[in-house]
Amino acid sequence: FMKEQLVLWEPLEGNPFCRRHNELHLDKFSYEHDLILTFHDVKNNEMYTFIYEALEGIRSFITLRIADEFKRGDIDKLINEFFDKEEAKSLNYGPTFYIVQYSSFLEWQDSNDPVRIILQPNAEHHLFITSNFYIDVLTEIQPTVSKAKL
DSSP: OOOOEEEEOOOSTTOOOBTTTBOOEEEEEEESSSEEEEEEETTTTEEEEEEEOOBTTBOSOSEEEEEEGGGOHHHHHHHHHHHHSGGGTTOSSOOOEEEEETOHHHHHHHHHOTTHHHHOTTOEEEEEEOSSEEEEEEESSOOEEEEEEO
């Protein structure tokens, strides 16, 4: 049994988001064919849209969880452990995007859906830390990200 840990994930080039100075705000999410998450960058007055595009024969995501940040003390603990690592000490911002290695959420999903391991063996656990929510996405797909001025 490996212990859950956070790994920095940078899906945005020149990421403007910082937990301390410019939080990621969830505006909306939708799922019909693709999973679409839209975030607002208040400081720069921009919108960022993350699209997990369904591919032929592969759903855009395995499962999704959105939880109020106050109900997820386990994430705060993982963030503190992340910042105890040597490579995180040089960061000059508070990351908002992580991959959760050895994910208990993915493990839980596998225990409820053992076929997932066969159909989507390369699944990752993406974690978005917003101003109010923790968003967990289990997926094999990397999102495409677009930016628009408001």
